[in-house]
Amino acid sequence: MTSIRKALTIAGSDSGGGAGIQADLKTFQELGVYGMSALTALTAQNTLGVQGVYPMEPETVAAQLDSIGSDLPPDAIKTGMLFSSDIIRVVAGKVQQYGWQQKLVIDPVMVAKGGSQLLLQEAVQALITSLLPLSLAITPNLPEAEMLTGMTIESREDREQAARLLHQMGPEYIILKGGHDSSGDEAVDLLYDGREFQYMSSPRIATKHTHGTGCTFSAAVTACLALGRSMPEAVHTAKAFIQAAIEDSLNIGAGQGPTNHFAYGNRMRSRGIPL
Numbered sequence: 241m242t243s244i245r246k247a248l249t250i251a252g253s254d255s256g257g258g259a260g261i262q263a264d265l266k267t268f269q270e271l272g273v274y275g276m277s278a279l280t281a282l283t284a285q286n287t288l289g290v291q292g293v294y295p296m297e298p299e300t301v302a303a304q305l306d307s308i309g310s311d312l313p314p315d316a317i318k319t320g321m322l323f324s325s326d327i328i329r330v331v332a333g334k335v336q337q338y339g340w341q342q343k344l345v346i347d348p349v350m351v352a353k354g355g356s357q358l359l360l361q362e363a364v365q366a367l368i369t370s371l372l373p374l375s376l377a378i379t380p381n382l383p384e385a386e387m388l389t390g391m392t393i394e395s396r397e398d399r400e401q402a403a404r405l406l407h408q409m410g411p412e413y414i415i416l417k418g419g420h421d422s423s424g425d426e427a428v429d430l431l432y433d434g435r436e437f438q439y440m441s442s443p444r445i446a447t448k449h450t451h452g453t454g455c456t457f458s459a460a461v462t463a464c465l466a467l468g469r470s471m472p473e474a475v476h477t478a479k480a481f482i483q484a485a486i487e488d489s490l491n492i493g494a495g496q497g498p499t500n501h502f503a504y505g506n507r508m509r510s511r512g513i514p515l
């Protein structure tokens with residue numbers, strides 16, 4: 241019998257398959273981790289945008305988490321689209337009930353690349369007060385970090401100050417993603433553990449096909465944590481995973497296409513490197 245590490249994503253469904261739960265499960269699979277999911281919302285979505293958002297009832301989110309918590313304890317967990325304060329409170333309660341605090345990565349998804357609201361404005365405060373204090377790590381992009389801290393982030397010093405403020409809200413690790421800063425030739429992410437700032441950068445790829453980059457990146461971090469890797473190792477691998485996925489992005493759909501979840505694994509396998 242094969243034993244396998246398990247990761248759980250608590251997120252929304254993207255019918256187009258590039259972001260949300262679909263991106264998370266593909267990433268878990270590629271990194272050799274058994275994927276499980278609890279749906280918070282359905283979206284009707286494709287590369288052209290979000291055509292509809294259909295949130296789950298909070299009790300159906302609770303029921304999914306109970307099914308998983310009572311039988312399939314995850315080694316690591318991530319959240320993505322949570323939509324409302326009611327759903328956030330249910331998730332926070334289940335994280336406490338099952339003792340998942342040290343395993344929880346929060347991707348504070350707020351707005352889709354096409355502009356659709358994936359987190360209601362009324363839910364931002366619940367995210368800060370109910371969920372952030374329970375988390376191991378948070379992976380905001382720059383606009384999300386601005387929303388959570390109330391700061392404007394322009395300089396490197398601003399990023400470090402935002403990371404300090406986010407750290408005071410509870411997460412042990414802050415992973416501030418720099419994909420939205422298109423001013424330089426590099427895509428620069430920052431990892432902060434409350435003591436040191438570690439920058440991780442890669443060449444910025446000129447492409448519009450970046451649908452689901454944040455979901456894929458945080459899923460890769462979560463998969464690596466499920467495998468028992470340290471946080472710096474997990475972020476390093478996630479950066480390599482998303483870089484490959486954007487470089488080899490897929491030419492499907494008429495709009496902003498998804499990344500290629502096979503790319504990192506294909507490269508490693510072709511070089512004979514174990515994943």
Ligand SMILES: Nc1ncnc2c1ncn2[C@@H]1O[C@H](COP(=O)(O)OP(=O)(O)OP(=O)(O)O)[C@@H](O)[C@H]1O
Nearest residue numbers: 381417418419420427444445452453454455457482
């Ligand atoms: N054009 C690019 N070239 C290289 N890396 C990129 C590019 N865009 C984003 N990244 C990387 O992808 C990861 C996700 O960053 P990003 O800031 O895009 O997240 P996000 O906005 O949350 O994504 P999403 O909008 O899909 O939720 C980060 O590691 C970032 O550095």
Ligand SMILES: Cc1ncc(COP(=O)(O)O)c(N)n1
Nearest residue numbers: 252253259260352353451452
């Ligand atoms: C269900 C779901 N979750 C997350 C995203 C964010 O991804 P992006 O910002 O690339 O649109 C999304 N579009 N849909």
